[in-house]
Amino acid sequence: MPTLKTIYMMAFTPAKMDNNMLMGVCKMAADRLSAKDRAFAQRMELMTRDTRITLSNQLHISTMHTPQVMQNTLGGWLKNENVPFDPVPGDTFFAHGLKDPKGMDNFFLFYFHMQ
Numbered sequence: 001m002p003t004l005k006t007i008y009m010m011a012f013t014p015a016k017m018d019n020n021m022l023m024g025v026c027k028m029a030a031d032r033l034s035a036k037d038r039a040f041a042q043r044m045e046l047m048t049r050d051t052r053i054t055l056s057n058q059l060h061i062s063t064m065h066t067p068q069v070m071q072n073t074l075g076g077w078l079k080n081e082n083v084p085f086d087p088v089p090g091d092t093f094f095a096h097g098l099k100d101p102k103g104m105d106n107f108f109l110f111y112f113h114m115q
Helices: 019-036 038-044 067-080
Strands: 004-013 052-059 093-099 105-114
Touching: 004 019, 004 067, 019 038, 019 052, 019 093, 019 105, 038 093, 067 093, 067 105
Parallel strands: 004 052
Antiparallel strands: 004 105, 093 105
16 A cells, blocks of 8 residues: 655745745645545545655746646646656645635645655
């Protein structure tokens, strides 16, 4: 059975965040997605103390960041990390969007690196 090695979380937000704020927002997005998507919740349940969580924050520009561009951005980041990117939606790759208190769009891409 494959082991969850690392969870990569890429957030597209209207403003850059420091690491503590980014971790909090990504955790909130993961909790909300877990409540809605059983497959995502099951992947999150594979987390152990040895599972790494790696975060990236990108400024969201609505005229530029289509779903495909966001996925390609994630793929480029993982390539730079020397991680194979073979996303399987609903299994190793999940996307989630939510509005912040100001009504601004935020998008989160989650990639589960299994080994």
